[in-house]
Amino acid sequence: MQNFDSVREKIHSGNSIIESGGLRLAVDDRLSEISAIRHGFSTRVGGVSPVPFDSLNMSLTRDDNKANVFRNYRIFCDAFGLDHGSLVLVNHEHGANVVRVDRSFCGRGLTSEPLPFCDGMVTDDPAVTLVTLHADCSCVYLYDPEHGAIGLAHAGWKGTLKRVAQRLAEKLTAEYGSNPRRIIGAIGPRICFDCFEVGEEIGEEFAREFDFDGIAKPRKCGKAYADIEAALLIQLLDAGLLPGNLSTMGLCTFERSDLFFSYRRDRTQTGAMIGFLKLNN
Numbered sequence: 001m002q003n004f005d006s007v008r009e010k011i012h013s014g015n016s017i018i019e020s021g022g023l024r025l026a027v028d029d030r031l032s033e034i035s036a037i038r039h040g041f042s043t044r045v046g047g048v049s050p051v052p053f054d055s056l057n058m059s060l061t062r063d064d065n066k067a068n069v070f071r072n073y074r075i076f077c078d079a080f081g082l083d084h085g086s087l088v089l090v091n092h093e094h095g096a097n098v099v100r101v102d103r104s105f106c107g108r109g110l111t112s113e114p115l116p117f118c119d120g121m122v123t124d125d126p127a128v129t130l131v132t133l134h135a136d137c138s139c140v141y142l143y144d145p146e147h148g149a150i151g152l153a154h155a156g157w158k159g160t161l162k163r164v165a166q167r168l169a170e171k172l173t174a175e176y177g178s179n180p181r182r183i184i185g186a187i188g189p190r191i192c193f194d195c196f197e198v199g200e201e202i203g204e205e206f207a208r209e210f211d212f213d214g215i216a217k218p219r220k221c222g223k224a225y226a227d228i229e230a231a232l233l234i235q236l237l238d239a240g241l242l243p244g245n246l247s248t249m250g251l252c253t254f255e256r257s258d259l260f261f262s263y264r265r266d267r268t269q270t271g272a273m274i275g276f277l278k279l280n281n
């Protein structure tokens with residue numbers, strides 16, 4: 001069995017933190033070089049929500065006052081020059097459903113009714129900004145430069161086991177004819193291998209599903225660690241993407257309490273960040 005470390009060596013890792021209007025935005029260094037797209041991952045800095053949602057909470061489903069969250073979206077869009085009216089929010093259920101959206105979907109999940117349940121979205125419409133929500137779960141960014149199409153997904157451990165990242169890549173191919181070998185992919189901030197403890201049986205499921213040594217490791221007392229990021233990268237490789245076209249931001253939501261909310265660390269009473277991806281006009 002191949003060890004994942006030998007694959008990881010071929011995958012670029014690097015991030016930058018951009019500051020604007022008192023906010024901070026995490027970006028992937030590789031994706032930042034691509035002028036045809038804009039992407040990012042919000043941090044908790046610079047919003048109006050009180051403790052424990054302090055302060056840039058982007059989730060409308062937590063106990064935070066919704067008016068605060070709506071205000072936070074305005075603040076975020078103003079700081080980073082996004083059209084507030086272009087946002088389409090994922091409606092995640094920790095599954096692997098991926099939907100195609102266009103400008104007729106703008107506002108869904110924020111100012112109009114939520115999308116049907118989905119953990120991923122694809123579009124080739126530059127009028128759309130895809131938005132996913134996260135508080136430890138990974139964000140998967142895909143871009144097909146050949147067909148001008150993008151995909152964005154939310155991936156917790158359940159969706160990862162259901163291969164949501166692979167489904168996202170396959171959806172780009174099904175909808176736009178994308179060649180997987182041309183697709184560029186990145187993984188955003190997430191809870192890292194060393195911080196993500198799961199039940200032993202979940203560790204075993206990861207080891208079964210993803211045929212690489214080192215994807216899960218046992219821990220004491222019936223617990224295990226699971227490498228969600230590695231599992232996402234493996235399924236992107238299984239979808240036909242090339243290691244040289246993949247990158248990761250390498251930021252851990254659990255460790256970086258200065259930047260991120262973490263559902264695990266904060267024991268569920270916490271806010272959420274967004275990942276976003278759009279095609280430039």
Ligand SMILES: [Zn+2]
Nearest residue numbers: 192195252255
């Ligand atoms: Zn960590």
